[in-house]
Amino acid sequence: MAADVLLINPRTSMNIENNEPLNLLSLAAYLRRYGIEPCIHDEIRPRESLEEALQGVRYAGVTANTCTYPRAVEIMRRVKELRPDIITIAGGVHPTTMPEKAIQDGFHIVVAGEGERALVRILEQSIREGIVTGEYISDEEMFRPARDLVDMPFYTETKRRCPHDPNLDFAGWDMRMACFLGSRGCPFSCMFCHNIWRKSRMRFVPVDWVIEEIADLRARYGVRAIWFMDDHIFLNKPRSRELFERIIAERLDIVWASAARADSMDDDLLELAHASGCRRLAIGVESGSDRILKRLVKNSSVEMNYQAIARCHKHGIKTMSAVMIGNPDETLEDIEATKRFLLKSKTDYAALSILTPFPGTALWKECEEQGRIPKDLDFSTFNYLKAPIQVTDHVSPRELEILKRKILIRYYMQPRQLAALAAKFLRNPLSMYHKIVEYF
Numbered sequence: 001m002a003a004d005v006l007l008i009n010p011r012t013s014m015n016i017e018n019n020e021p022l023n024l025l026s027l028a029a030y031l032r033r034y035g036i037e038p039c040i041h042d043e044i045r046p047r048e049s050l051e052e053a054l055q056g057v058r059y060a061g062v063t064a065n066t067c068t069y070p071r072a073v074e075i076m077r078r079v080k081e082l083r084p085d086i087i088t089i090a091g092g093v094h095p096t097t098m099p100e101k102a103i104q105d106g107f108h109i110v111v112a113g114e115g116e117r118a119l120v121r122i123l124e125q126s127i128r129e130g131i132v133t134g135e136y137i138s139d140e141e142m143f144r145p146a147r148d149l150v151d152m153p154f155y156t157e158t159k160r161r162c163p164h165d166p167n168l169d170f171a172g173w174d175m176r177m178a179c180f181l182g183s184r185g186c187p188f189s190c191m192f193c194h195n196i197w198r199k200s201r202m203r204f205v206p207v208d209w210v211i212e213e214i215a216d217l218r219a220r221y222g223v224r225a226i227w228f229m230d231d232h233i234f235l236n237k238p239r240s241r242e243l244f245e246r247i248i249a250e251r252l253d254i255v256w257a258s259a260a261r262a263d264s265m266d267d268d269l270l271e272l273a274h275a276s277g278c279r280r281l282a283i284g285v286e287s288g289s290d291r292i293l294k295r296l297v298k299n300s301s302v303e304m305n306y307q308a309i310a311r312c313h314k315h316g317i318k319t320m321s322a323v324m325i326g327n328p329d330e331t332l333e334d335i336e337a338t339k340r341f342l343l344k345s346k347t348d349y350a351a352l353s354i355l356t357p358f359p360g361t362a363l364w365k366e367c368e369e370q371g372r373i374p375k376d377l378d379f380s381t382f383n384y385l386k387a388p389i390q391v392t393d394h395v396s397p398r399e400l401e402i403l404k405r406k407i408l409i410r411y412y413m414q415p416r417q418l419a420a421l422a423a424k425f426l427r428n429p430l431s432m433y434h435k436i437v438e439y440f
């Protein structure tokens with residue numbers, strides 16, 4: 001269908017592109033409120049060729065985080081080849097933090113910040129070039145995603161397609177699932193996190209709309225599992241309670257997973273969360289060393305993380321500990337402490353990353369000041385699998401990769417982890433093979 005604006009979701013080579021592009025679906029929902037009917041070209045699950053998708057289009061906007069940015073540039077160049085009359089727009093976290101670079105790379109327009117109001121302005125005023133600042137939208141403007149613009153039945157089958165993905169373990173083998181983002185922002189200042197440059201006030205999708213969305217996902221796509229992508233699901237506790245109580249009262253009968261800070265785990269809240277279907281919480285543990293937690297400005301402690309995991313387990317909620325190695329000033333002893341934490345805390349899943357300084361963060365700025373940023377960076381490697389920038393002088397990037405493998409092997413050699421891995425392997429050997437190749 002011809003549209004004035006085409007939004008494009010770039011693919012990567014990673015084995016993790018399992019979820020519907022929530023940011024583009026949110027943008028599209030907003031545009032619709034203004035009578036603008038956009039289309040989406042989703043490279044993960046394309047419905048037509050790029051050439052076909054560009055028919056009748058005036059503006060082509062590509063979203064990019066850091067690791068998808070190189071692909072976004074390729075797409076922009078291809079659009080220009082195919083249709084030199086189309087105005088290309090870059091948006092998303094990476095162009096927001098490096099807007100001048102995106103203009104240099106050839107985009108006509110860069111939206112720095114939230115795209116909703118900026119896109120409407122661009123279209124209404126027929127802006128043709130330059131950096132457009134995106135203002136923050138309000139709670140009531142965070143509309144329900146325009147899911148009909150992508151192949152939702154494909155995305156709801158994520159669990160069946162990718163049983164290897166520990167993020168999806170909260171859902172039953174054959175459950176259809178969907179993602180939803182119920183809030184934007186986080187007031188903490190962890191030096192490596194995107195929230196440090198967003199500096200947005202917290203916004204929450206009204207609870208009524210979250211309930212409507214879940215009911216609609218159930219009715220329309222048979223969804224039974226929801227992954228709330230919020231950075232911190234317990235940030236506004238009265239609202240969290242209201243949401244969980246409504247899920248129970250409306251008998252939505254879902255299971256769900258999300259992320260929360262260790263210091264927010266109250267017993268009554270966890271009990272209510274579990275009753276509403278919470279089966280897994282990801283906790284930003286980051287490190288097993290208090291010295292490193294302090295250095296990262298995490299505002300938490302190792303003891304707090306132990307307690308949070310124990311409390312979740314007490315209430316029947318599994319935990320995924322997100323940890324990083326290669327942190328500033330980190331030594332082999334600190335990394336050893338992180339390994340000990342993963343084993344001793346009995347956390348159910350370990351999401352182990354190599355610390356990656358993303359543009360815009362305080363960590364990136366520190367690395368810049370210390371002359372650590374190489375000139376020829378390959379942004380496609382900014383995916384936590386490697387160390388594109390050496391942040392600590394005590395452990396080399398190569399050693400970090402080796403250590404990461406060793407820690408993961410040790411972690412997955414625990415009897416209960418082995419049993420879970422074997423079950424996944426039997427379920428979908430190919431998917432497990434891909435995951436192992438990606439990691440090792």
Ligand code: B12
Nearest residue numbers: 021022023061062063065066091092111114115194358383
């Ligand atoms: C959901 C999510 C995912 C999901 C799904 C992604 C998706 N397609 O929706 C999954 C789990 C797959 C995922 C994977 C990864 N993710 Co992720 N993810 C998120 C998360 C939690 C929410 C994204 C979101 O919808 N935000 C809300 C929207 C509204 O904000 P937004 O994305 O910035 O979009 C707004 C503006 O940027 C702008 N905009 C965006 N696109 C466009 C396009 C145009 C044309 C315009 C005009 C404007 C515009 O308007 C939007 C609406 O206001 C964010 C953290 C966060 N809270 O944002 C991390 C985040 C985006 N992820 C991140 C990372 C690092 C990853 C992974 C590399 C991690 C990994 N190794 O597994 C992979 C990369 C996958 C890939 N191929 O891109 C980082 C990116 C940092 C960076 N600079 O690149 C973030 C910021 C979290 C963090 N660690 O700091 N992720």
Ligand code: SF4
Nearest residue numbers: 186188190193195231
């Ligand atoms: S608590 Fe989590 S989401 Fe909030 S700033 Fe820190 S890392 Fe980011």
